[in-house]
Amino acid sequence: xxxxxxxxxxxxxxxxxxxxxxxxxxxxxxxxxxxxxxxxxxxxxxxxxxxxxxxxxxxxxxxxxxxxxxxxxxxxxxxxxxxxxxxxxxxxxxxxxxxxxxxxxxxxxxxxxxxxxxxxxxxxxxxxxxxxxxxxxxxxxxxxxxxxxxxxxxxxxxxxxxxxxxxxxxxxxxxxxxxxxxxxxxxxxxxxxxxxxxxxxxxxxxxxxxxxxxxxxxxxxxxxxxxxxxxxxxxxxxxxxxxxxxxxxxxxxxxxxxxxxxxxxxxxxxxxxxxxxxxxxxxxxxxxxxxxxxxxxxxxxxxxxxxxxxxxxxxxxxxxxxxxxxxxxxxxxxxxxxxxxxxxxxxxxxxxxxxxxxxxxxxxxxxxxxx
Numbered sequence: 001x002x003x004x005x006x007x008x009x010x011x012x013x014x015x016x017x018x019x020x021x022x023x024x025x026x027x028x029x030x031x032x033x034x035x036x037x038x039x040x041x042x043x044x045x046x047x048x049x050x051x052x053x054x055x056x057x058x059x060x061x062x063x064x065x066x067x068x069x070x071x072x073x074x075x076x077x078x079x080x081x082x083x084x085x086x087x088x089x090x091x092x093x094x095x096x097x098x099x100x101x102x103x104x105x106x107x108x109x110x111x112x113x114x115x116x117x118x119x120x121x122x123x124x125x126x127x128x129x130x131x132x133x134x135x136x137x138x139x140x141x142x143x144x145x146x147x148x149x150x151x152x153x154x155x156x157x158x159x160x161x162x163x164x165x166x167x168x169x170x171x172x173x174x175x176x177x178x179x180x181x182x183x184x185x186x187x188x189x190x191x192x193x194x195x196x197x198x199x200x201x202x203x204x205x206x207x208x209x210x211x212x213x214x215x216x217x218x219x220x221x222x223x224x225x226x227x228x229x230x231x232x233x234x235x236x237x238x239x240x241x242x243x244x245x246x247x248x249x250x251x252x253x254x255x256x257x258x259x260x261x262x263x264x265x266x267x268x269x270x271x272x273x274x275x276x277x278x279x280x281x282x283x284x285x286x287x288x289x290x291x292x293x294x295x296x297x298x299x300x301x302x303x304x305x306x307x308x309x310x311x312x313x314x315x316x317x318x319x320x321x322x323x324x325x326x327x328x329x330x331x332x333x334x335x336x337x338x339x340x341x342x343x344x345x346x347x348x349x350x351x352x353x354x355x356x357x358x359x360x361x362x363x364x365x366x367x368x369x370x371x
Contacts (some may be wrong), residue, residue: 001156003063003370004163004367005343005349005367005368006340006341006342006343006344007366008340008341009341011341012038012342012344015352015356015361015364016034016037017030017034018359019216020034020057023058023061024360025061025068025090026068026069026269029069029090030230032092033090036092036096036123036124036127037053037057037092037123037129038342039123039126040123040127041259041342042338042339043124043330043332043333044330044333044334044341045124045125045126046343047188047191048147048188049342050352051188051192051345051349052123052188053140054351055191056121058092060120063282065177065270065277065278066088066120066279067074067087067089068089069087069089070087070090071089072097073085073246076099077251079105079108079340080109080111080112081113081114081340082101082113082331083116083259084097084101084114084115084117084119084260085118087118088118088120088279089280091121091122092114092127094119094120095119095122095123095284096128096131097130098116098128099114099128099131099132099160099288100138102132103131103132103135103137103139105288106137106288106289106290107135109110109293110128110290110293110294110339111288111289112287112288112292113285113286113288114286115255115259115279116260116285116287117257117260117261117262118282119143119282121145122143122284124177124179124272125142126177126330129165129177129179130167130175130177131241131263131369132167132288133191134293135289135369136292136297137261138168138169138171138287138288139165139166139168139288139289139291139293140165140167140285140287140288141163141284141285141286141287142162142163142164142165142255142256142284142285143160143163143256143263143282143284144162144173144251144252144253144256144257144264144268144282145160145162145187145280146160146187146270146280147160147231147266147267148185148186148230149161149229149286150163150206150231151161151246152232152237152238152242152243152246154286155206155207155208155209155229156226156228157223157230158227159181159246159249159250159253160249160268161181161187161249161258162182162183162249162252163180163182163186163252164180164251164252165179167177167327168292168300168304169297169301169304170301170308171298171304172309172341173331174330176308176325176327177327178327180296181233181246182232183230183231183232183245184204184230184234184245185200185201185204185232185234185335187371188225190205190220190223191215193216193346195345196274200213200219203231203236204230204231205219205227205229205231205233206229207222207227210236213228214360218245218273218332223279224271231242231245232245232249233248233268235338244342245281256283256285260305262281263269263281263282263283263284264283272339283319311322311323311325344368347370352366352370
């Protein structure tokens with residue numbers, strides 16, 4: 001068989017699920033974690049896909065700062081709202097259950113919102129917005145994160161990359177799905193650059209001296225030791241309106257902490273005063289809105305689709321062949337990968353082989369291995 005870096009979806013999904021199980025995650029929860037992780041790869045968001053299996057999830061379970069068994073505790077609930085404590089369990093499981101709760105409330109009362117505290121990294125935020133879309137709802141979610149963004153005119157990493165994510169059903173083959181950090185880039189993208197040996201584009205990261213940094217591997221170290229910070233959307237300073245990204249990141253921080261009385265800013269660094277790793281008790285929020293409570297789902301989908309088509313059909317810049325709307329490129333990536341599988345870069349290939357060998361999962365033979 002010819003070597004290939006493409007692993008089919010069935011194989012990689014079963015492998016990731018079994019790896020989670022081997023690390024103490026219950027069977028059903030392991031399936032949720034694998035699904036969230038691989039949805040990122042299905043959409044072409046490699047920075048949040050199988051690339052993160054070991055460093056973000058398995059290593060944190062091993063370090064004792066994340067619990068493989070999730071205790072999803074509802075500590076306050078009304079007809080349309082809830083506050084949940086995740087007790088440092090698997091963020092994907094917490095996110096999945098919280099968004100399902102918000103959707104159920106929206107289906108009954110028109111809108112639902114769930115705020116979560118003491119969670120962990122929940123993966124690609126668009127997964128949860130898409131859950132709502134698939135149930136005929138508008139989905140909104142956000143999360144705080146380890147401090148990475150410097151405030152405008154500052155150099156200290158204070159805010160997380162704090163994505164603000166929206167999903168809306170349309171009358172097209174794909175939804176409107178906007179999932180992006182409030183920083184100009186996110187740590188996962190820099191981790192990806194470091195893995196493939198690529199510099200981070202200038203202007204995305206600021207050093208303590210106020211100058212841009214580009215060495216991806218060094219940036220990751222400097223982010224950990226507070227010697228570098230990500231710029232907010234718009235970039236450094238006010239010239240390109242970086243204060244807007246700074247403001248949106250702050251909105252997400254407030255909604256991810258104040259409603260559920262969770263931790264925020266420096267308390268999410270994951271490092272204690274002695275430099276030891278400690279839990280990062282993240283906060284999330286999930287909002288579902290049922291268009292049937294307004295003018296109807298089909299009417300909403302039609303208008304949404306018309307807006308998106310009109311945008312895509314507007315006059316293009318010289319030399320440009322196409323205008324996209326949010327979620328379209330991800331849909332196209334999925335169509336191109338649906339029958340083939342997920343591309344695995346060389347560094348992740350080594351991790352998967354190592355995990356297989358360490359965990360005794362010998363039945364898995366990957367197409368990128370030597371025959």
